[in-house]
Amino acid sequence: MKNKRPYNFNPGPAILPLEVMQKAQEEFLNFNNTGLSIAESSHRGKDFEGVVQQAQEKIKKILNISDEYNILFLQGGASLQFGMIPMNFLNGKNADYVLTGYWAKQAVKEAKLFGQVNIAASSEDKNFSVIPEKFNFSSDAQYVHLTSNETIHGIQWRKFPDTGNVPLIADMSSDIISRRFDMNKFSMIYAGTQKNMGTSGVTLVILRKDLAGKANPNLTTMLKYQTHIEKNSLYNTPCVIGIYLTNLVLDWVLKQGGLDAVEKMNNEKAAILYDYIDSSNFYYGLTEKTDRSKMNVVYQIKDAAAEEKFISEAKASGFIGLKGHRNLGHIRASIYNAMPLQGVKDLVSFMKDFAKKNG
Ligand SMILES: Cc1ncc(COP(=O)(O)O)c(C=O)c1O
Structure with missing residues:
Protein backbone atom coordinates (compact mmCIF):
# COMPACT_ATOMS: atom_id res chain seq x y z
CA MET A 1 0.00 0.00 0.00
CA LYS A 2 1.14 3.53 -0.74
CA ASN A 3 2.08 5.57 2.29
CA LYS A 4 -0.30 8.38 1.55
CA ARG A 5 -4.02 7.66 1.39
CA PRO A 6 -5.64 9.02 -1.79
CA TYR A 7 -8.12 11.87 -1.53
CA ASN A 8 -11.48 10.16 -1.91
CA PHE A 9 -13.99 12.15 -3.98
CA ASN A 10 -16.40 9.22 -4.37
CA PRO A 11 -20.11 10.09 -4.19
CA GLY A 12 -20.93 7.32 -1.73
CA PRO A 13 -19.93 5.23 0.07
CA ALA A 14 -17.70 8.19 0.59
CA ILE A 15 -14.75 9.50 2.52
CA LEU A 16 -14.86 8.98 6.28
CA PRO A 17 -12.88 10.99 8.81
CA LEU A 18 -9.58 9.21 9.35
CA GLU A 19 -9.90 9.44 13.11
CA VAL A 20 -13.28 7.70 12.95
CA MET A 21 -11.75 4.79 11.08
CA GLN A 22 -8.80 4.67 13.47
CA LYS A 23 -11.13 4.59 16.45
CA ALA A 24 -13.18 1.80 14.81
CA GLN A 25 -9.97 -0.09 14.10
CA GLU A 26 -8.73 0.36 17.65
CA GLU A 27 -11.89 -1.06 19.19
CA PHE A 28 -12.80 -3.53 16.45
CA LEU A 29 -11.78 -6.57 18.50
CA ASN A 30 -12.98 -5.23 21.82
CA PHE A 31 -15.97 -2.95 21.77
CA ASN A 32 -16.80 -1.17 25.03
CA ASN A 33 -14.65 -3.62 27.00
CA THR A 34 -17.00 -6.46 26.14
CA GLY A 35 -14.16 -8.53 24.66
CA LEU A 36 -16.30 -8.80 21.53
CA SER A 37 -16.29 -6.94 18.26
CA ILE A 38 -19.28 -4.71 17.53
CA ALA A 39 -19.66 -6.82 14.38
CA GLU A 40 -20.41 -9.92 16.49
CA SER A 41 -22.41 -8.24 19.25
CA SER A 42 -26.09 -8.90 19.81
CA HIS A 43 -28.37 -6.07 18.77
CA ARG A 44 -30.45 -6.93 21.84
CA GLY A 45 -27.59 -6.32 24.21
CA LYS A 46 -27.27 -3.27 26.46
CA ASP A 47 -24.10 -2.16 24.70
CA PHE A 48 -25.62 -1.93 21.25
CA GLU A 49 -28.84 -0.42 22.54
CA GLY A 50 -26.61 2.24 24.08
CA VAL A 51 -25.11 2.95 20.66
CA VAL A 52 -28.57 3.46 19.13
CA GLN A 53 -29.62 5.75 21.93
CA GLN A 54 -26.42 7.79 21.81
CA ALA A 55 -26.65 8.19 18.04
CA GLN A 56 -30.26 9.36 18.34
CA GLU A 57 -29.34 11.89 21.02
CA LYS A 58 -26.43 13.26 19.00
CA ILE A 59 -28.60 13.64 15.90
CA LYS A 60 -31.15 15.55 17.96
CA LYS A 61 -28.46 17.80 19.33
CA ILE A 62 -26.65 18.44 16.04
CA LEU A 63 -29.80 19.08 13.98
CA ASN A 64 -31.76 20.68 16.81
CA ILE A 65 -34.65 18.21 16.66
CA SER A 66 -37.54 18.35 19.10
CA ASP A 67 -39.32 15.48 20.82
CA GLU A 68 -42.06 15.76 18.21
CA TYR A 69 -39.96 13.52 16.00
CA ASN A 70 -38.91 9.87 15.98
CA ILE A 71 -35.39 9.05 14.88
CA LEU A 72 -35.09 5.72 13.11
CA PHE A 73 -32.26 3.69 11.61
CA LEU A 74 -33.69 1.55 8.83
CA GLN A 75 -32.33 -0.54 5.99
CA GLY A 76 -32.94 -0.67 2.24
CA GLY A 77 -31.34 2.69 1.50
CA ALA A 78 -33.08 5.87 0.45
CA SER A 79 -34.34 3.76 -2.46
CA LEU A 80 -36.65 1.84 -0.14
CA GLN A 81 -37.95 5.12 1.27
CA PHE A 82 -39.01 6.11 -2.27
CA GLY A 83 -41.57 3.29 -2.00
CA MET A 84 -42.21 3.23 1.74
CA ILE A 85 -43.31 6.87 1.83
CA PRO A 86 -46.14 6.54 -0.69
CA MET A 87 -47.05 3.09 0.70
CA ASN A 88 -47.56 4.61 4.13
CA PHE A 89 -48.89 8.05 3.28
CA LEU A 90 -50.40 8.10 -0.21
CA ASN A 91 -53.08 5.39 -0.18
CA GLY A 92 -54.44 6.03 -3.66
CA LYS A 93 -54.62 9.79 -3.08
CA ASN A 94 -52.35 12.50 -4.51
CA ALA A 95 -48.97 13.96 -3.58
CA ASP A 96 -46.78 16.74 -5.00
CA TYR A 97 -43.22 16.02 -6.11
CA VAL A 98 -40.58 18.52 -7.18
CA LEU A 99 -38.50 17.14 -10.03
CA THR A 100 -34.91 18.28 -9.72
CA GLY A 101 -32.88 15.39 -11.14
CA TYR A 102 -32.25 11.69 -11.26
CA TRP A 103 -33.01 10.98 -7.60
CA ALA A 104 -36.25 12.95 -7.52
CA LYS A 105 -37.28 10.99 -10.61
CA GLN A 106 -36.64 7.70 -8.84
CA ALA A 107 -38.88 8.86 -6.00
CA VAL A 108 -41.64 9.81 -8.46
CA LYS A 109 -41.44 6.46 -10.21
CA GLU A 110 -42.16 4.59 -6.98
CA ALA A 111 -44.88 6.99 -5.80
CA LYS A 112 -46.83 6.46 -9.02
CA LEU A 113 -47.38 2.85 -7.97
CA PHE A 114 -49.43 3.99 -4.98
CA GLY A 115 -51.41 7.05 -6.06
CA GLN A 116 -51.40 10.17 -8.18
CA VAL A 117 -48.29 12.25 -8.53
CA ASN A 118 -48.48 15.93 -9.36
CA ILE A 119 -45.17 17.34 -10.55
CA ALA A 120 -45.34 20.64 -8.69
CA ALA A 121 -42.27 21.97 -10.49
CA SER A 122 -39.51 20.62 -12.69
CA SER A 123 -36.20 21.81 -14.09
CA GLU A 124 -35.90 18.96 -16.57
CA ASP A 125 -36.15 21.45 -19.46
CA LYS A 126 -32.93 23.00 -18.11
CA ASN A 127 -31.20 19.64 -17.79
CA PHE A 128 -31.60 19.88 -14.02
CA SER A 129 -29.00 22.64 -13.80
CA VAL A 130 -31.13 24.70 -11.42
CA ILE A 131 -33.75 24.33 -8.65
CA PRO A 132 -37.22 25.46 -9.82
CA GLU A 133 -38.51 28.72 -8.40
CA LYS A 134 -42.24 28.47 -8.94
CA PHE A 135 -44.37 25.65 -7.56
CA ASN A 136 -47.79 24.45 -8.41
CA PHE A 137 -48.64 22.86 -5.05
CA SER A 138 -52.05 21.22 -4.52
CA SER A 139 -53.86 22.12 -1.33
CA ASP A 140 -55.19 18.57 -0.97
CA ALA A 141 -51.84 16.79 -1.42
CA GLN A 142 -51.00 14.14 1.18
CA TYR A 143 -47.47 15.51 1.20
CA VAL A 144 -44.86 17.40 -0.83
CA HIS A 145 -41.62 15.59 -1.64
CA LEU A 146 -38.33 17.17 -2.63
CA THR A 147 -34.65 16.18 -2.92
CA SER A 148 -32.51 18.65 -1.00
CA ASN A 149 -29.34 17.89 -2.96
CA GLU A 150 -29.19 16.13 -6.32
CA THR A 151 -26.03 14.08 -6.05
CA ILE A 152 -25.70 13.40 -9.78
CA HIS A 153 -26.76 16.75 -11.26
CA GLY A 154 -25.01 18.77 -8.56
CA ILE A 155 -27.78 21.15 -7.53
CA GLN A 156 -28.96 21.94 -4.02
CA TRP A 157 -31.90 23.80 -2.51
CA ARG A 158 -30.89 27.01 -0.73
CA LYS A 159 -34.30 27.86 0.70
CA PHE A 160 -37.06 25.32 1.23
CA PRO A 161 -40.63 26.13 0.15
CA ASP A 162 -43.45 26.84 2.51
CA THR A 163 -46.07 24.12 2.09
CA GLY A 164 -48.52 25.33 4.74
CA ASN A 165 -50.46 22.48 6.28
CA VAL A 166 -49.25 19.94 3.74
CA PRO A 167 -46.44 17.80 5.21
CA LEU A 168 -43.06 18.39 3.60
CA ILE A 169 -40.79 15.36 3.10
CA ALA A 170 -37.19 15.54 1.89
CA ASP A 171 -34.60 13.11 0.66
CA MET A 172 -31.47 14.57 2.26
CA SER A 173 -29.19 11.65 1.41
CA SER A 174 -26.34 13.74 0.07
CA ASP A 175 -26.40 16.84 2.25
CA ILE A 176 -27.61 15.70 5.67
CA ILE A 177 -25.51 17.18 8.50
CA SER A 178 -23.69 19.48 6.08
CA ARG A 179 -25.58 22.71 6.86
CA ARG A 180 -28.19 24.18 9.15
CA PHE A 181 -31.89 23.94 8.22
CA ASP A 182 -35.11 24.29 10.13
CA MET A 183 -36.44 20.81 10.84
CA ASN A 184 -39.78 22.29 11.92
CA LYS A 185 -40.56 22.91 8.26
CA PHE A 186 -40.41 19.18 7.58
CA SER A 187 -42.64 16.32 8.59
CA MET A 188 -40.05 13.81 7.51
CA ILE A 189 -36.51 13.69 6.22
CA TYR A 190 -34.49 10.67 5.25
CA ALA A 191 -30.95 9.93 4.19
CA GLY A 192 -28.70 6.98 3.46
CA THR A 193 -25.76 7.31 5.86
CA GLN A 194 -23.05 6.52 3.30
CA LYS A 195 -22.12 10.11 2.43
CA ASN A 196 -21.99 12.38 5.46
CA MET A 197 -22.92 10.07 8.28
CA GLY A 198 -21.02 6.82 8.06
CA THR A 199 -21.06 3.93 5.65
CA SER A 200 -23.81 2.18 3.68
CA GLY A 201 -26.44 -0.14 5.13
CA VAL A 202 -28.31 2.36 7.30
CA THR A 203 -31.00 4.88 6.38
CA LEU A 204 -31.71 7.64 8.83
CA VAL A 205 -35.41 8.53 8.98
CA ILE A 206 -36.63 11.45 11.06
CA LEU A 207 -40.39 11.37 11.18
CA ARG A 208 -42.80 13.69 12.97
CA LYS A 209 -45.16 11.83 15.24
CA ASP A 210 -48.33 13.38 13.78
CA LEU A 211 -47.46 12.21 10.27
CA ALA A 212 -46.47 8.77 11.58
CA GLY A 213 -49.93 8.53 13.14
CA LYS A 214 -51.54 8.84 9.69
CA ALA A 215 -49.66 5.92 8.15
CA ASN A 216 -51.44 3.04 6.46
CA PRO A 217 -51.74 0.27 9.11
CA ASN A 218 -52.41 -2.48 6.55
CA LEU A 219 -48.90 -3.06 5.35
CA THR A 220 -46.45 -5.86 5.82
CA THR A 221 -44.69 -5.43 9.19
CA MET A 222 -41.26 -4.33 7.97
CA LEU A 223 -42.69 -1.63 5.70
CA LYS A 224 -44.69 0.10 8.43
CA TYR A 225 -42.92 3.03 10.11
CA GLN A 226 -44.97 2.23 13.21
CA THR A 227 -43.15 -1.09 13.62
CA HIS A 228 -39.78 0.62 13.76
CA ILE A 229 -41.04 3.39 16.01
CA GLU A 230 -42.48 0.92 18.50
CA LYS A 231 -39.31 -1.18 18.55
CA ASN A 232 -36.89 1.78 18.43
CA SER A 233 -35.32 0.53 15.18
CA LEU A 234 -34.69 -2.91 16.70
CA TYR A 235 -37.62 -4.88 15.30
CA ASN A 236 -35.34 -6.92 13.06
CA THR A 237 -31.57 -7.25 13.13
CA PRO A 238 -30.23 -3.83 12.18
CA CYS A 239 -26.90 -3.02 10.54
CA VAL A 240 -24.95 -2.97 13.80
CA ILE A 241 -21.65 -1.89 12.33
CA GLY A 242 -23.27 0.84 10.25
CA ILE A 243 -25.07 2.39 13.21
CA TYR A 244 -21.91 2.12 15.28
CA LEU A 245 -19.92 3.99 12.61
CA THR A 246 -22.62 6.65 12.35
CA ASN A 247 -22.34 7.15 16.10
CA LEU A 248 -18.58 7.71 15.74
CA VAL A 249 -19.08 10.14 12.83
CA LEU A 250 -21.53 12.12 14.96
CA ASP A 251 -18.88 12.38 17.69
CA TRP A 252 -16.50 13.73 15.06
CA VAL A 253 -19.06 16.32 13.92
CA LEU A 254 -19.50 17.49 17.51
CA LYS A 255 -15.75 17.63 17.96
CA GLN A 256 -15.46 19.87 14.89
CA GLY A 257 -17.77 22.33 16.67
C1 LIG B 1 -30.02 12.02 -3.22
C2 LIG B 1 -30.01 10.52 -3.23
N1 LIG B 1 -31.16 9.86 -3.00
C3 LIG B 1 -31.21 8.53 -3.00
C4 LIG B 1 -30.09 7.76 -3.24
C5 LIG B 1 -30.20 6.27 -3.23
O1 LIG B 1 -29.64 5.82 -2.08
P1 LIG B 1 -29.45 4.25 -1.76
O2 LIG B 1 -28.50 3.72 -2.77
O3 LIG B 1 -28.90 4.27 -0.38
O4 LIG B 1 -30.77 3.61 -1.85
C6 LIG B 1 -28.86 8.39 -3.46
C7 LIG B 1 -27.66 7.60 -3.70
O5 LIG B 1 -26.62 8.09 -4.05
C8 LIG B 1 -28.83 9.81 -3.46
O6 LIG B 1 -27.68 10.45 -3.69
Whole structure:
Protein backbone atom coordinates (compact mmCIF):
# COMPACT_ATOMS: atom_id res chain seq x y z
CA MET A 1 0.00 0.00 0.00
CA LYS A 2 1.14 3.53 -0.74
CA ASN A 3 2.08 5.57 2.29
CA LYS A 4 -0.30 8.38 1.55
CA ARG A 5 -4.02 7.66 1.39
CA PRO A 6 -5.64 9.02 -1.79
CA TYR A 7 -8.12 11.87 -1.53
CA ASN A 8 -11.48 10.16 -1.91
CA PHE A 9 -13.99 12.15 -3.98
CA ASN A 10 -16.40 9.22 -4.37
CA PRO A 11 -20.11 10.09 -4.19
CA GLY A 12 -20.93 7.32 -1.73
CA PRO A 13 -19.93 5.23 0.07
CA ALA A 14 -17.70 8.19 0.59
CA ILE A 15 -14.75 9.50 2.52
CA LEU A 16 -14.86 8.98 6.28
CA PRO A 17 -12.88 10.99 8.81
CA LEU A 18 -9.58 9.21 9.35
CA GLU A 19 -9.90 9.44 13.11
CA VAL A 20 -13.28 7.70 12.95
CA MET A 21 -11.75 4.79 11.08
CA GLN A 22 -8.80 4.67 13.47
CA LYS A 23 -11.13 4.59 16.45
CA ALA A 24 -13.18 1.80 14.81
CA GLN A 25 -9.97 -0.09 14.10
CA GLU A 26 -8.73 0.36 17.65
CA GLU A 27 -11.89 -1.06 19.19
CA PHE A 28 -12.80 -3.53 16.45
CA LEU A 29 -11.78 -6.57 18.50
CA ASN A 30 -12.98 -5.23 21.82
CA PHE A 31 -15.97 -2.95 21.77
CA ASN A 32 -16.80 -1.17 25.03
CA ASN A 33 -14.65 -3.62 27.00
CA THR A 34 -17.00 -6.46 26.14
CA GLY A 35 -14.16 -8.53 24.66
CA LEU A 36 -16.30 -8.80 21.53
CA SER A 37 -16.29 -6.94 18.26
CA ILE A 38 -19.28 -4.71 17.53
CA ALA A 39 -19.66 -6.82 14.38
CA GLU A 40 -20.41 -9.92 16.49
CA SER A 41 -22.41 -8.24 19.25
CA SER A 42 -26.09 -8.90 19.81
CA HIS A 43 -28.37 -6.07 18.77
CA ARG A 44 -30.45 -6.93 21.84
CA GLY A 45 -27.59 -6.32 24.21
CA LYS A 46 -27.27 -3.27 26.46
CA ASP A 47 -24.10 -2.16 24.70
CA PHE A 48 -25.62 -1.93 21.25
CA GLU A 49 -28.84 -0.42 22.54
CA GLY A 50 -26.61 2.24 24.08
CA VAL A 51 -25.11 2.95 20.66
CA VAL A 52 -28.57 3.46 19.13
CA GLN A 53 -29.62 5.75 21.93
CA GLN A 54 -26.42 7.79 21.81
CA ALA A 55 -26.65 8.19 18.04
CA GLN A 56 -30.26 9.36 18.34
CA GLU A 57 -29.34 11.89 21.02
CA LYS A 58 -26.43 13.26 19.00
CA ILE A 59 -28.60 13.64 15.90
CA LYS A 60 -31.15 15.55 17.96
CA LYS A 61 -28.46 17.80 19.33
CA ILE A 62 -26.65 18.44 16.04
CA LEU A 63 -29.80 19.08 13.98
CA ASN A 64 -31.76 20.68 16.81
CA ILE A 65 -34.65 18.21 16.66
CA SER A 66 -37.54 18.35 19.10
CA ASP A 67 -39.32 15.48 20.82
CA GLU A 68 -42.06 15.76 18.21
CA TYR A 69 -39.96 13.52 16.00
CA ASN A 70 -38.91 9.87 15.98
CA ILE A 71 -35.39 9.05 14.88
CA LEU A 72 -35.09 5.72 13.11
CA PHE A 73 -32.26 3.69 11.61
CA LEU A 74 -33.69 1.55 8.83
CA GLN A 75 -32.33 -0.54 5.99
CA GLY A 76 -32.94 -0.67 2.24
CA GLY A 77 -31.34 2.69 1.50
CA ALA A 78 -33.08 5.87 0.45
CA SER A 79 -34.34 3.76 -2.46
CA LEU A 80 -36.65 1.84 -0.14
CA GLN A 81 -37.95 5.12 1.27
CA PHE A 82 -39.01 6.11 -2.27
CA GLY A 83 -41.57 3.29 -2.00
CA MET A 84 -42.21 3.23 1.74
CA ILE A 85 -43.31 6.87 1.83
CA PRO A 86 -46.14 6.54 -0.69
CA MET A 87 -47.05 3.09 0.70
CA ASN A 88 -47.56 4.61 4.13
CA PHE A 89 -48.89 8.05 3.28
CA LEU A 90 -50.40 8.10 -0.21
CA ASN A 91 -53.08 5.39 -0.18
CA GLY A 92 -54.44 6.03 -3.66
CA LYS A 93 -54.62 9.79 -3.08
CA ASN A 94 -52.35 12.50 -4.51
CA ALA A 95 -48.97 13.96 -3.58
CA ASP A 96 -46.78 16.74 -5.00
CA TYR A 97 -43.22 16.02 -6.11
CA VAL A 98 -40.58 18.52 -7.18
CA LEU A 99 -38.50 17.14 -10.03
CA THR A 100 -34.91 18.28 -9.72
CA GLY A 101 -32.88 15.39 -11.14
CA TYR A 102 -32.25 11.69 -11.26
CA TRP A 103 -33.01 10.98 -7.60
CA ALA A 104 -36.25 12.95 -7.52
CA LYS A 105 -37.28 10.99 -10.61
CA GLN A 106 -36.64 7.70 -8.84
CA ALA A 107 -38.88 8.86 -6.00
CA VAL A 108 -41.64 9.81 -8.46
CA LYS A 109 -41.44 6.46 -10.21
CA GLU A 110 -42.16 4.59 -6.98
CA ALA A 111 -44.88 6.99 -5.80
CA LYS A 112 -46.83 6.46 -9.02
CA LEU A 113 -47.38 2.85 -7.97
CA PHE A 114 -49.43 3.99 -4.98
CA GLY A 115 -51.41 7.05 -6.06
CA GLN A 116 -51.40 10.17 -8.18
CA VAL A 117 -48.29 12.25 -8.53
CA ASN A 118 -48.48 15.93 -9.36
CA ILE A 119 -45.17 17.34 -10.55
CA ALA A 120 -45.34 20.64 -8.69
CA ALA A 121 -42.27 21.97 -10.49
CA SER A 122 -39.51 20.62 -12.69
CA SER A 123 -36.20 21.81 -14.09
CA GLU A 124 -35.90 18.96 -16.57
CA ASP A 125 -36.15 21.45 -19.46
CA LYS A 126 -32.93 23.00 -18.11
CA ASN A 127 -31.20 19.64 -17.79
CA PHE A 128 -31.60 19.88 -14.02
CA SER A 129 -29.00 22.64 -13.80
CA VAL A 130 -31.13 24.70 -11.42
CA ILE A 131 -33.75 24.33 -8.65
CA PRO A 132 -37.22 25.46 -9.82
CA GLU A 133 -38.51 28.72 -8.40
CA LYS A 134 -42.24 28.47 -8.94
CA PHE A 135 -44.37 25.65 -7.56
CA ASN A 136 -47.79 24.45 -8.41
CA PHE A 137 -48.64 22.86 -5.05
CA SER A 138 -52.05 21.22 -4.52
CA SER A 139 -53.86 22.12 -1.33
CA ASP A 140 -55.19 18.57 -0.97
CA ALA A 141 -51.84 16.79 -1.42
CA GLN A 142 -51.00 14.14 1.18
CA TYR A 143 -47.47 15.51 1.20
CA VAL A 144 -44.86 17.40 -0.83
CA HIS A 145 -41.62 15.59 -1.64
CA LEU A 146 -38.33 17.17 -2.63
CA THR A 147 -34.65 16.18 -2.92
CA SER A 148 -32.51 18.65 -1.00
CA ASN A 149 -29.34 17.89 -2.96
CA GLU A 150 -29.19 16.13 -6.32
CA THR A 151 -26.03 14.08 -6.05
CA ILE A 152 -25.70 13.40 -9.78
CA HIS A 153 -26.76 16.75 -11.26
CA GLY A 154 -25.01 18.77 -8.56
CA ILE A 155 -27.78 21.15 -7.53
CA GLN A 156 -28.96 21.94 -4.02
CA TRP A 157 -31.90 23.80 -2.51
CA ARG A 158 -30.89 27.01 -0.73
CA LYS A 159 -34.30 27.86 0.70
CA PHE A 160 -37.06 25.32 1.23
CA PRO A 161 -40.63 26.13 0.15
CA ASP A 162 -43.45 26.84 2.51
CA THR A 163 -46.07 24.12 2.09
CA GLY A 164 -48.52 25.33 4.74
CA ASN A 165 -50.46 22.48 6.28
CA VAL A 166 -49.25 19.94 3.74
CA PRO A 167 -46.44 17.80 5.21
CA LEU A 168 -43.06 18.39 3.60
CA ILE A 169 -40.79 15.36 3.10
CA ALA A 170 -37.19 15.54 1.89
CA ASP A 171 -34.60 13.11 0.66
CA MET A 172 -31.47 14.57 2.26
CA SER A 173 -29.19 11.65 1.41
CA SER A 174 -26.34 13.74 0.07
CA ASP A 175 -26.40 16.84 2.25
CA ILE A 176 -27.61 15.70 5.67
CA ILE A 177 -25.51 17.18 8.50
CA SER A 178 -23.69 19.48 6.08
CA ARG A 179 -25.58 22.71 6.86
CA ARG A 180 -28.19 24.18 9.15
CA PHE A 181 -31.89 23.94 8.22
CA ASP A 182 -35.11 24.29 10.13
CA MET A 183 -36.44 20.81 10.84
CA ASN A 184 -39.78 22.29 11.92
CA LYS A 185 -40.56 22.91 8.26
CA PHE A 186 -40.41 19.18 7.58
CA SER A 187 -42.64 16.32 8.59
CA MET A 188 -40.05 13.81 7.51
CA ILE A 189 -36.51 13.69 6.22
CA TYR A 190 -34.49 10.67 5.25
CA ALA A 191 -30.95 9.93 4.19
CA GLY A 192 -28.70 6.98 3.46
CA THR A 193 -25.76 7.31 5.86
CA GLN A 194 -23.05 6.52 3.30
CA LYS A 195 -22.12 10.11 2.43
CA ASN A 196 -21.99 12.38 5.46
CA MET A 197 -22.92 10.07 8.28
CA GLY A 198 -21.02 6.82 8.06
CA THR A 199 -21.06 3.93 5.65
CA SER A 200 -23.81 2.18 3.68
CA GLY A 201 -26.44 -0.14 5.13
CA VAL A 202 -28.31 2.36 7.30
CA THR A 203 -31.00 4.88 6.38
CA LEU A 204 -31.71 7.64 8.83
CA VAL A 205 -35.41 8.53 8.98
CA ILE A 206 -36.63 11.45 11.06
CA LEU A 207 -40.39 11.37 11.18
CA ARG A 208 -42.80 13.69 12.97
CA LYS A 209 -45.16 11.83 15.24
CA ASP A 210 -48.33 13.38 13.78
CA LEU A 211 -47.46 12.21 10.27
CA ALA A 212 -46.47 8.77 11.58
CA GLY A 213 -49.93 8.53 13.14
CA LYS A 214 -51.54 8.84 9.69
CA ALA A 215 -49.66 5.92 8.15
CA ASN A 216 -51.44 3.04 6.46
CA PRO A 217 -51.74 0.27 9.11
CA ASN A 218 -52.41 -2.48 6.55
CA LEU A 219 -48.90 -3.06 5.35
CA THR A 220 -46.45 -5.86 5.82
CA THR A 221 -44.69 -5.43 9.19
CA MET A 222 -41.26 -4.33 7.97
CA LEU A 223 -42.69 -1.63 5.70
CA LYS A 224 -44.69 0.10 8.43
CA TYR A 225 -42.92 3.03 10.11
CA GLN A 226 -44.97 2.23 13.21
CA THR A 227 -43.15 -1.09 13.62
CA HIS A 228 -39.78 0.62 13.76
CA ILE A 229 -41.04 3.39 16.01
CA GLU A 230 -42.48 0.92 18.50
CA LYS A 231 -39.31 -1.18 18.55
CA ASN A 232 -36.89 1.78 18.43
CA SER A 233 -35.32 0.53 15.18
CA LEU A 234 -34.69 -2.91 16.70
CA TYR A 235 -37.62 -4.88 15.30
CA ASN A 236 -35.34 -6.92 13.06
CA THR A 237 -31.57 -7.25 13.13
CA PRO A 238 -30.23 -3.83 12.18
CA CYS A 239 -26.90 -3.02 10.54
CA VAL A 240 -24.95 -2.97 13.80
CA ILE A 241 -21.65 -1.89 12.33
CA GLY A 242 -23.27 0.84 10.25
CA ILE A 243 -25.07 2.39 13.21
CA TYR A 244 -21.91 2.12 15.28
CA LEU A 245 -19.92 3.99 12.61
CA THR A 246 -22.62 6.65 12.35
CA ASN A 247 -22.34 7.15 16.10
CA LEU A 248 -18.58 7.71 15.74
CA VAL A 249 -19.08 10.14 12.83
CA LEU A 250 -21.53 12.12 14.96
CA ASP A 251 -18.88 12.38 17.69
CA TRP A 252 -16.50 13.73 15.06
CA VAL A 253 -19.06 16.32 13.92
CA LEU A 254 -19.50 17.49 17.51
CA LYS A 255 -15.75 17.63 17.96
CA GLN A 256 -15.46 19.87 14.89
CA GLY A 257 -17.77 22.33 16.67
CA GLY A 258 -21.13 20.97 15.48
CA LEU A 259 -23.18 21.87 12.45
CA ASP A 260 -22.20 25.53 12.19
CA ALA A 261 -18.49 24.72 12.13
CA VAL A 262 -19.01 21.95 9.58
CA GLU A 263 -21.15 24.24 7.40
CA LYS A 264 -18.51 26.96 7.51
CA MET A 265 -15.88 24.51 6.35
CA ASN A 266 -18.17 23.19 3.59
CA ASN A 267 -18.80 26.74 2.35
CA GLU A 268 -15.09 27.39 2.28
CA LYS A 269 -14.27 24.20 0.37
CA ALA A 270 -17.02 24.74 -2.20
CA ALA A 271 -15.97 28.37 -2.72
CA ILE A 272 -12.36 27.38 -3.42
CA LEU A 273 -13.36 24.85 -6.06
CA TYR A 274 -16.12 26.91 -7.72
CA ASP A 275 -14.03 30.11 -7.71
CA TYR A 276 -11.33 28.35 -9.62
CA ILE A 277 -13.79 26.75 -12.10
CA ASP A 278 -15.44 30.16 -12.65
CA SER A 279 -12.11 31.81 -13.29
CA SER A 280 -10.91 29.12 -15.68
CA ASN A 281 -11.58 28.88 -19.39
CA PHE A 282 -10.66 25.22 -19.44
CA TYR A 283 -13.18 23.84 -16.90
CA TYR A 284 -16.89 24.69 -17.06
CA GLY A 285 -19.51 24.27 -14.38
CA LEU A 286 -22.73 22.51 -15.42
CA THR A 287 -25.01 24.14 -12.88
CA GLU A 288 -26.39 27.61 -12.16
CA LYS A 289 -24.41 29.58 -9.59
CA THR A 290 -27.50 30.22 -7.48
CA ASP A 291 -28.22 26.55 -6.84
CA ARG A 292 -24.99 24.68 -7.31
CA SER A 293 -24.28 22.00 -4.78
CA LYS A 294 -21.74 22.45 -2.03
CA MET A 295 -21.46 18.68 -1.77
CA ASN A 296 -21.20 17.47 -5.38
CA VAL A 297 -19.34 19.81 -7.72
CA VAL A 298 -20.12 18.85 -11.31
CA TYR A 299 -18.05 20.29 -14.17
CA GLN A 300 -16.66 19.50 -17.56
CA ILE A 301 -13.77 19.97 -19.91
CA LYS A 302 -15.11 20.70 -23.41
CA ASP A 303 -12.93 18.05 -25.03
CA ALA A 304 -14.20 14.59 -24.01
CA ALA A 305 -10.80 12.94 -24.59
CA ALA A 306 -9.15 15.45 -22.26
CA GLU A 307 -11.81 14.67 -19.67
CA GLU A 308 -10.92 10.97 -19.76
CA LYS A 309 -7.27 11.87 -19.47
CA PHE A 310 -8.04 14.19 -16.55
CA ILE A 311 -9.81 11.44 -14.63
CA SER A 312 -7.07 8.89 -15.17
CA GLU A 313 -4.21 11.31 -14.40
CA ALA A 314 -6.06 12.53 -11.33
CA LYS A 315 -6.36 8.96 -10.13
CA ALA A 316 -2.66 8.33 -10.69
CA SER A 317 -1.94 11.48 -8.68
CA GLY A 318 -4.06 10.35 -5.73
CA PHE A 319 -7.45 11.98 -6.42
CA ILE A 320 -10.00 9.21 -6.81
CA GLY A 321 -13.73 9.06 -7.55
CA LEU A 322 -13.86 12.07 -9.89
CA LYS A 323 -15.68 10.38 -12.75
CA GLY A 324 -19.23 11.72 -13.08
CA HIS A 325 -22.24 9.41 -12.80
CA ARG A 326 -22.77 7.10 -15.78
CA ASN A 327 -26.02 8.96 -16.63
CA LEU A 328 -24.40 12.38 -16.85
CA GLY A 329 -20.69 11.84 -17.40
CA HIS A 330 -18.21 14.69 -17.02
CA ILE A 331 -16.39 15.27 -13.74
CA ARG A 332 -17.83 15.27 -10.25
CA ALA A 333 -15.96 16.07 -7.07
CA SER A 334 -17.95 15.01 -4.01
CA ILE A 335 -16.66 17.12 -1.15
CA TYR A 336 -18.61 15.84 1.81
CA ASN A 337 -17.94 16.83 5.43
CA ALA A 338 -14.94 14.54 5.84
CA MET A 339 -13.04 15.91 2.83
CA PRO A 340 -10.32 18.09 4.35
CA LEU A 341 -9.76 21.64 3.12
CA GLN A 342 -6.32 20.56 1.99
CA GLY A 343 -7.88 17.91 -0.27
CA VAL A 344 -9.80 20.59 -2.17
CA LYS A 345 -6.76 22.89 -2.32
CA ASP A 346 -4.62 20.06 -3.68
CA LEU A 347 -7.30 19.16 -6.24
CA VAL A 348 -7.37 22.76 -7.46
CA SER A 349 -3.56 22.75 -7.79
CA PHE A 350 -3.78 19.55 -9.80
CA MET A 351 -6.53 21.06 -12.00
CA LYS A 352 -4.44 24.18 -12.65
CA ASP A 353 -1.47 22.11 -13.61
CA PHE A 354 -3.55 19.88 -15.90
CA ALA A 355 -5.13 22.91 -17.60
CA LYS A 356 -1.70 24.43 -18.21
CA LYS A 357 -0.42 21.24 -19.83
CA ASN A 358 -3.56 20.43 -21.83
CA GLY A 359 -5.25 23.78 -22.50
C1 LIG B 1 -30.02 12.02 -3.22
C2 LIG B 1 -30.01 10.52 -3.23
N1 LIG B 1 -31.16 9.86 -3.00
C3 LIG B 1 -31.21 8.53 -3.00
C4 LIG B 1 -30.09 7.76 -3.24
C5 LIG B 1 -30.20 6.27 -3.23
O1 LIG B 1 -29.64 5.82 -2.08
P1 LIG B 1 -29.45 4.25 -1.76
O2 LIG B 1 -28.50 3.72 -2.77
O3 LIG B 1 -28.90 4.27 -0.38
O4 LIG B 1 -30.77 3.61 -1.85
C6 LIG B 1 -28.86 8.39 -3.46
C7 LIG B 1 -27.66 7.60 -3.70
O5 LIG B 1 -26.62 8.09 -4.05
C8 LIG B 1 -28.83 9.81 -3.46
O6 LIG B 1 -27.68 10.45 -3.69
